[in-house]
Amino acid sequence: MSRFIISSHSPNEEGNVVRVTPESAGWEYVGFEVYALTKGQTLRKETIDQEACLVLLKGKANIHTRHERWENIGLRMDVFEKIPPYSVYVPSNDVYEVQALTDLELAVCLAPGKGTYPARLIPPSEVGVEMRGAGNIERRIHNILPESKPADSLLVVEVFTPEGNWSSYPPHKHDQHNLPHESYLEETYYHQINPDHGFMVQRVYTDDRSIDETMVVKNGDVVLVPKGYHPVSAPPGYEGYYLNVMAGPVRTWKFRNDPDHEWVMESKLAAKQK
Numbered sequence: 615m616s617r618f619i620i621s622s623h624s625p626n627e628e629g630n631v632v633r634v635t636p637e638s639a640g641w642e643y644v645g646f647e648v649y650a651l652t653k654g655q656t657l658r659k660e661t662i663d664q665e666a667c668l669v670l671l672k673g674k675a676n677i678h679t680r681h682e683r684w685e686n687i688g689l690r691m692d693v694f695e696k697i698p699p700y701s702v703y704v705p706s707n708d709v710y711e712v713q714a715l716t717d718l719e720l721a722v723c724l725a726p727g728k729g730t731y732p733a734r735l736i737p738p739s740e741v742g743v744e745m746r747g748a749g750n751i752e753r754r755i756h757n758i759l760p761e762s763k764p765a766d767s768l769l770v771v772e773v774f775t776p777e778g779n780w781s782s783y784p785p786h787k788h789d790q791h792n793l794p795h796e797s798y799l800e801e802t803y804y805h806q807i808n809p810d811h812g813f814m815v816q817r818v819y820t821d822d823r824s825i826d827e828t829m830v831v832k833n834g835d836v837v838l839v840p841k842g843y844h845p846v847s848a849p850p851g852y853e854g855y856y857l858n859v860m861a862g863p864v865r866t867w868k869f870r871n872d873p874d875h876e877w878v879m880e881s882k883l884a885a886k887q888k
């Protein structure tokens with residue numbers, strides 16, 4: 615098993631199915647957790663020195679923080695309905711309590727927080743939707759917490775890769791603190807696959823090939839991207855979903871394409887215009 619793959623496990627007593635901490639990942643900024651809560655179950659956490667973006671992957675919930683409360687939020691009952699999710703942004707030094715009104719799958723995206731912004735609801739209507747690429751590199755993007763929306767560190771996005779297509783393609787990287795050309799962002803991929811017995815292929819590799827791992831990714835796996843390019847491929851018959859969490863010293867997504875392959879995007883877009 616690759617050192618970059620963290621597999622989900624059955625829910626523990628608090629419903630946690632996967633946990634990545636900066637310490638466990640061997641990096642500095644990004645944390646990520648997923649909870650599978652049964653109807654009526656409650657999860658309560660303090661954010662302490664991290665900000666959080668709670669993404670309702672599927673199901674409905676009541677969520678409250680120290681000063682805010684949102685009742686009966688949640689829309690999709692499966693990520694592959696491909697409708698944007700409800701999310702809740704929670705600053706550091708706050709607390710959140712999630713009460714599952716249905717069986718609920720909840721992603722908790724974490725990064726260092728300074729308490730700059732208050733807790734807020736991010737409804738589906740505020741999630742930017744775009745189609746990126748063309749042909750067999752076209753994919754659907756839901757920008758849940760992009761740099762155009764306020765947070766201290768977190769960037770959160772979800773991506774749908776049609777069967778037989780590639781995403782995160784042409785391969786790009788963001789592992790150098792070299793603004794304005796490139797930003798240093800650690801990144802997690804939380805994968806789901808439809809149908810769920812399928813697999814995805816993800817490669818993580820660096821220019822000097824000191825890292826070059828091609829992984830078979832299963833439903834519920836988390837892939838860590840500490841550095842390097844990180845393209846994803848969906849085999850025929852299998853649609854891919856992943857939730858990305860990114861964070862680093864500066865909250866901006868400035869990436870560099872692999873120069874060997876960046877011609878593919880222009881080629882596909884040109885072919886679409888014909």
Ligand SMILES: O=C(O)C[C@@H](O)[C@H](O)C(=O)CO
Binds near residue numbers: 753781782788844
């Ligand atoms: O373009 C995509 O298919 C998604 C990727 O940009 C993904 O969100 C990522 O790797 C961000 O760095």
